[in-house]
Amino acid sequence: MKYDFDTVIDRRGTCSVKWDAVEERFKVKDILPMWVADMDFKSPPAVVTALKKTADCGIFGYTSVPASYYEAVIDWMKKRHGWQIQKEWLMLTTGVVPALRLLVKAFTQPGDQVIVQTPVYYPFSVAIKDNGCEILDNPLRLEGASYRMDLDDLERKITPKTKMIILCSPQNPISRVWTREELKDLGDICLRHNVLVVSDEIHSDIIYRGYKYVPFTTVSDDFIDKSIVCTAASKTFNLPGLHTSNIVIANPELRKQFTAVMRNCGMSSPNMFGIAATEAAYRDGEEWLEQLLDYLQGNVDFVTKFLAERIPGARLIQPQGTYLLWLDLRNCGIEAERLGTCVREEAKVATEAGTLFGCVENGFERMNIACPRSILAEGLRRIEEMVKSRR
Ligand SMILES: Cc1ncc(COP(=O)(O)O)c(C=O)c1O
Known part of the structure; x- marks a missing residue:
């Protein structure tokens, strides 16, 4: 491999939320994030x-978005995903979460219902509630080794007050990459009931062998004007601290409404470092990404083997995308209600409880595997030891 993903870089003392805020968050000393x-x-x-070049200029004034930035984003989407975007469809925001909040504000009224499909990234629900809307949950079903959407449940639950769905594609935390057919069936229901689809596709570049990400708006010509897709280079190239994302809105009327809300919130000028980094990543980062994907696949294989050989009863819901794994620890011999506490306080591994993502059942944990294999091995070894000591 040309790029090095094995070396452990000490992130402590770099203002990293993951490393520097972990002990405070979980109230456990020496916990592995x-x-x-x-x-x-x-x-x-x-x-x-690109960032060094930007810093070397030494003047950090208000920034406009250069044509070369749009070209880099458009070329990437076309080349990697066969998705033809027009320049005017792209709206820059300071992140996908801020965009989701603005989108709820722009396209719903307090009292409206917004659909989510749990287990899902929990800021979706917070954005909905904070804007005075009601959450309409359409839970995903775990069938055998994988999750599927329950579209009968969805269609039964939709009411005239249902105005939007926030879709997660690929889905964090259960790491499904939705197929074209699944997206088409979902989109058809939303079209029939006039429900706007907001598709959060921030994880779309982290896809494992054998799976294919399909941008929501490419599923059907009918969806282009009735959907909004949230993208960013931040997960792909590890840039989330630079707060730059690209929201794709093809429908000019929706764009106008969204622009008005952005202005109202004082969001206009982008971050010059975010612009420089995103452009450089999309233009020159593809080889690095290919090697990252190989490394992450290696990490997935490592976890699969480790659980099978050393933690009886534990199972990995095989990921199709994202570097966030969904561990099913219900049959490890530990009381499900205590499991999360045991993982964090006894094993000292800072995974996130499945219940945080709206999973009603205890015993699931989300583990971030975007780390050198030695750290991953240490995390798994700690969990193994804890499980053994409790048997
Ligand atoms: C599905 C999803 N959307 C959005 C975000 C965060 O986006 P941003 O950092 O651009 O606000 C995350 C981060 O984990 C995520 O998993």
């Missing part, structure tokens, strides 16, 4: 070079 969704790897060298 496998929670916040960023990576313990350096970004591609081209990104670091």
Whole structure:
């Protein structure tokens, strides 16, 4: 491998939320952070070079978005995903979570219902509630080794007050990559009931062998005007601290409404470092990404083997995308209600409880595997020891 994902980089003392805030968050000393969704790897060298060049200028004034930025984003989406985006469809925000909040504000009224499919990234629900809307939960079903959408349940639950769905594609935390057919069936229901689809596709570049990410708006010509897709280079290239994302809105009327809400919230000028890094990553980061994907696949294989051989009863819901693994620890011989506490306080591994994502059943944990294999091995060894000591 040309790029090094094995070297452990000490992130402590770098203002890293994942490393520097973990003990405070879980109230456990020497806990190993496998929670916040960023990576313990350096970004591609081209990104670091672009950021240094930006810093060398020494003047950090208000920034406009250069044509070359749009070109880089458009080329990436076309080349990697066969998705043809027009420049005017792209709206920059300071992150996907801020965008989701603005989208709820722009396209719903207090009292409206917004659909989520739990287990799902929990800021979705917070954005909905904070804007005075009601959450309409359409839980995913775990069938055998994988999750599926329950579209009968969805259609039964939709009411005239249901105005939006926030879809997670690929889905964090259960790591499904939705197929074209699944997205088409979901989109058809939303079209029939006039429900706006907001598709959070921030994890779309982290896809494992044998799976294919399908941008929601490419599923059907009918969906282009009735959906909004949230994208960013931040998960792909480890840039979330630079707060730059690209929201794709093809429908000019929706764009106008969204722009008005953005202005109202004082969001106009982008971050010059975020612009430089995103452009460099999309332009020159593909080889690095290919090697990252190989490394992450290696980590997935490592976890699969480790659980099978050393933690009887534990199982990995095989990920199709994302570097966030969904561990099913219900049959490890530990009372499900106590399991999360045991993992965090006894094993001292900071995974996140499945219940945080709206999973009604105890015993699931989300583990971030975007780290050198030696750290991953240490996390798993700690869990193994804890499980053994409780048997
Ligand atoms: C599905 C999903 N959306 C959004 C985010 C965060 O986006 P941002 O950092 O751009 O606000 C995350 C981070 O984990 C995520 O998993």
